Amino acid sequence: MGKSIKKIRVTALVLLISLMSGLFQGCNSYRDLDDLIFITSVLVDTNDKLDGVVVYFEAFKPTRSSQQSANSETRIVYRMESNTISGAIDELHRMTSSTLTFSHNKIILFTKRLAKHGFGDYFDLFDRSQEFVVRTLIAIYDADAKIYEDTEVKEEKMVGLYLFDLLQNNESVSPMGVKIDIKEFMDQRLVGDKVNSVPIVSTYSKDNKKNVFVINGISLVKGYKQIGELRGMDPLYFNLLLKNEANGEIDVNNPQEKGKLCVLQIMNYSLKSELEYKDGKLTVKREITVNTDFSEAQKKIDINKKLFKQLEIEAEEQIEENCIKLFKQYKEKQIDVFDIQEEFDRKYPHAENKNVITSTDLKVKAIVNIEGTTTTEKFK
Numbered sequence: 001m002g003k004s005i006k007k008i009r010v011t012a013l014v015l016l017i018s019l020m021s022g023l024f025q026g027c028n029s030y031r032d033l034d035d036l037i038f039i040t041s042v043l044v045d046t047n048d049k050l051d052g053v054v055v056y057f058e059a060f061k062p063t064r065s066s067q068q069s070a071n072s073e074t075r076i077v078y079r080m081e082s083n084t085i086s087g088a089i090d091e092l093h094r095m096t097s098s099t100l101t102f103s104h105n106k107i108i109l110f111t112k113r114l115a116k117h118g119f120g121d122y123f124d125l126f127d128r129s130q131e132f133v134v135r136t137l138i139a140i141y142d143a144d145a146k147i148y149e150d151t152e153v154k155e156e157k158m159v160g161l162y163l164f165d166l167l168q169n170n171e172s173v174s175p176m177g178v179k180i181d182i183k184e185f186m187d188q189r190l191v192g193d194k195v196n197s198v199p200i201v202s203t204y205s206k207d208n209k210k211n212v213f214v215i216n217g218i219s220l221v222k223g224y225k226q227i228g229e230l231r232g233m234d235p236l237y238f239n240l241l242l243k244n245e246a247n248g249e250i251d252v253n254n255p256q257e258k259g260k261l262c263v264l265q266i267m268n269y270s271l272k273s274e275l276e277y278k279d280g281k282l283t284v285k286r287e288i289t290v291n292t293d294f295s296e297a298q299k300k301i302d303i304n305k306k307l308f309k310q311l312e313i314e315a316e317e318q319i320e321e322n323c324i325k326l327f328k329q330y331k332e333k334q335i336d337v338f339d340i341q342e343e344f345d346r347k348y349p350h351a352e353n354k355n356v357i358t359s360t361d362l363k364v365k366a367i368v369n370i371e372g373t374t375t376t377e378k379f380k
Contacts, residue, residue: 041160055088102131106164109141120224192342260298319366
């Protein structure tokens with residue numbers, strides 16, 4: 001009987017110690033969490049002499065305790081100058097008593113100024129270091145670094161998290177840009193003509209109040225250096241030619257009201273590509289089938305099959321003309337931004353032409369279908 005009581009007391013003591021250890025560990029966990037600083041985005045710029053790097057680290061510091069039911073976060077932006085990215089990170093470690101972690105970093109931004117100069121000297125660490133995740137997104141930042149430093153987005157306190165969500169949203173990205181991460185960027189550097197397409201992030205002041213971050217085009221990057229930009233409607237035609245995600249709108253003339261427009265909303269599309277190589281000349285045929293909805297009309301409209309056919313023909317001509325115009329623009333520069341070299345190397349692996357863009361003729365056939373509209377057939 002005495003041995004049983006003693007055994008019960010020992011078991012109870014062990015359980016009590018375990019419970020107290022858990023409580024103390026929980027307190028320590030809150031304390032440890034308060035000592036962490038999470039980096040959510042990195043902006044890389046260069047100095048005025050173009051001989052060093054200026055790095056902005058956006059971070060949030062969580063403040064939690066066992067008494068708080070809600071979390072509070074403080075946005076902090078650190079500005080570091082150095083000769084290297086490693087030097088900037090080391091300097092950042094020295095100036096804060098908290099532990100830094102880059103495992104939650106969502107995006108790396110390179111300023112347009114640095115991109116035009118070339119950011120090859122400052123990219124290796126992001127690809128090599130185990131602290132940075134290969135799925136971290138990349139973008140070119142075309143705005144004042146001071147805006148990035150000072151702005152808090154209304155929808156999301158952290159700019160890095162906001163831009164990550166924005167780039168995950170196809171409706172935000174595909175009309176005006178693309179999405180690319182570190183792994184995709186490094187892979188594309190070794191394929192075809194080695195040109196990467198990188199989204200451009202810009203800002204504008206909405207209602208003369210706070211600055212808003214937007215996707216505003218595509219930067220064409222080769223050898224870590226920007227060699228061109230696609231703005232306006234060009235990103236849409238670029239995406240159609242490459243079978244990237246493509247949403248957005250096509251504006252066509254309203255045949256029933258001179259000077260007014262009709263809007264076709266792209267729902268989905270498909271791309272067929274054929275290559276024919278003969279006597280040192282390459283012919284690329286791309287058939288683009290675009291399914292749309294009739295979205296909007298300026299002024300009056302009387303919807304009928306004849307109207308739809310007119311709109312479809314104009315939209316097809318617009319796509320064909322602008323795709324070929326964009327292709328010729330970069331063919332004249334001898335830059336293959338449409339992955340033609342990659343496609344050519346796969347189909348003709350033994351051909352010796354390693355700059356096939358200079359001898360390529362592009363033929364585009366567009367097929368536009370208007371599949372539906374709203375229930376209103378007449379609008380005046």
